[in-house]
Amino acid sequence: MTEIVGVGFVKASKTYYFDPEGKEYKMGELVIVETARGLEMGHISIENRKVEDSEIVAPLKKIERHATKADLAKYRENLNKRESAMKVCEEKIRNHKLEMKLVDAEYTIDGSKVIFYFSAEGRIDFRELVKDLAAHFRMRIELRQIGVRDEARMLGGIGICGRPFCCSRWLHDFQPVSIKMAKQQNLSLNPSKISGSCGRLMCCLNFENKTYQELRKGMPNEGEQVVTPDGPGKVTAVNLFEGSVNVRLFEKSKDKDAKETPLSQEVRTYFKQEVRRTDKKSHKKSRNEQNNVDPETMKELEKLTRD
CATH class of the missing domain: 3.30.300 (GMP Synthetase; Chain A, domain 3)
Structure with a gap:
């Protein structure tokens, strides 16, 4: 365990650890520290505490002094x-x-x-x-x-949610954000709806991604064929939060030459535990149908993930 204090800066939302050298520092006190950019004035954002050595990037720099009136x-x-x-x-x-x-x-x-x-x-x-x-x-x-993300963090602004940019208020580090996250959350793959003011995919796509990953485990996709207690059918809608799917059952076709088996008009709802997925081929096919995006839009979406 190593004793540290956390120092924050006006232009960086991240808190950096410094060596207090046995001195006590109070929240909000202004201090002068040496960083990669030279001497800077920061504020104490974490008071003296001990943290695991694994959390520290050695060697810890020391605090030069408390900020004076001259500073x-x-x-x-x-x-x-x-x-x-x-x-x-x-x-x-x-x-x-x-x-x-x-x-x-x-x-x-x-x-x-x-x-x-x-x-x-x-x-x-x-x-x-x-x-x-x-x-x-x-x-x-x-x-x-x-990069454009750092530019947005530095300049600040209001997002489409009506709140200040997360990156300029509280988000410490930029995490990778991908188009797959938008697909996972059934969001529209319209670049104007899933990109932020910086022109890249919105950081908030990552906030609930783990929850959606957990909810999607074992769940069929729209268009996928499943077996229900009432017989085989095709998934028409998925409700991740309820853990249920809407299914239209297959009907016996009167036309022997019909290429596709007709579906009933009735939509039935089943919970995830009540349905069984058929095979991987239909699973892959349904995913491809669900994520069908024209090539031009896909190129534009790919640009959003680049810095």
Whole structure:
């Protein structure tokens, strides 16, 4: 077991562990810590506690100090300089005719470096831009390319649910999201309905996915042939939450030359335990019919999973 404190940052919803070195820290206290971006000011989000060594990425960095009045003044000054720094950078980007979108700018707490965050479709050769910016600001310059998901997290906004983006409020890490999750939940495979403002599949598709996986175990799909206590039939609808399926039973055909066995007009409801799936071939066929999507839409859906 190792003693840690958790530190959070304004531009990152994730909490990072630091070594308190035996000192006691209270929730909300402002501290100065060293990160990959340099010295930053953060807040204590987890008070002193012991965690398993397996939860720690060694070595733990130490907290430099409590934030002073001078640090707070410098932080406010950096915030005030942010807008002008972005204007300068945007002008330089236009001058160099680079296909990149500036998202944000951030000064380190000691004022030794300014970081510019940008998004772009591919790799950008910004070496000349860095030289130009360094000559203007006379400090270290870092340009960091971020994905569209990180851009949405950084800028924030309101989702189609009417609430602030999960990524900008509480979601610590981005988890993989796939089209299979949308299919699993019987959602429309319309890209405009299952993609977020970032243009990728909505993160919330992953929130209930495990529940749907458990509910789907042993359940037939729409269009699948099953055997019921009243005879064989075809599934017309599936209710995962009730654990039941609607089935239309096969009827004896009067036409001997008929290629397909007719279905009764009556729809009967059975629980999962009452029906037996027939064979894997009909199972695969029903899944393919259920997930039938035109090629153009499928290409568009595949793009949504890329960062």
